Amino acid sequence: VQLQASGGGLAQAGGSLRLSCVRSGGYIGSYAIGWFRQAPGKEREFVAALSRAGGGTLYAESVKGRFTISRDNAKNTVYLQMNTLKPEDTAVYYCAARSTASTRATSPRWNEYSYWGQGTLVTVSS
Numbered sequence: 391v392q393l394q395a396s397g398g399g400l401a402q403a404g405g406s407l408r409l410s411c412v413r414s415g416g417y418i419g420s421y422a423i424g425w426f427r428q429a430p431g432k433e434r435e436f437v438a439a440l441s442r443a444g445g446g447t448l449y450a451e452s453v454k455g456r457f458t459i460s461r462d463n464a465k466n467t468v469y470l471q472m473n474t475l476k477p478e479d480t481a482v483y484y485c486a487a488r489s490t491a492s493t494r495a496t497s498p499r500w501n502e503y504s505y506w507g508q509g510t511l512v513t514v515s516s
Contacts, residue, residue: 398510411485
């Protein structure tokens with residue numbers, strides 16, 4: 391399973407970015423997807439997760455109400471829409487895929503995700 395994250399860049403505080411996670415060589419709808427991030431000198435942290443069927447979502451408290459995770463299976467892509475960005479959102483963002491029989495389950499635990507993209511850097515200036 392190959393995932394490629396893109397869409398990172400430089401944004402001002404209060405601005406928006408949309409990250410994309412594309413699966414190559416297969417159907418992204420077969421997996422639950424999560425977004426994680428890692429800031430310099432910090433541990434990897436959970437950002438958002440989406441179930442296989444797309445009906446289940448989960449967000450970290452720090453991004454709830456500002457970020458939205460969604461999927462477009464026809465485009466084999468999962469998105470992370472990030473609004474009202476803050477400097478503390480600065481990090482490398484990774485998308486990851488998780489095998490699960492459930493169409494509704496989500497998970498914030500990074501060790502439950504077997505496949506990872508390469509990461510995309512988001513920098514938010516104040």
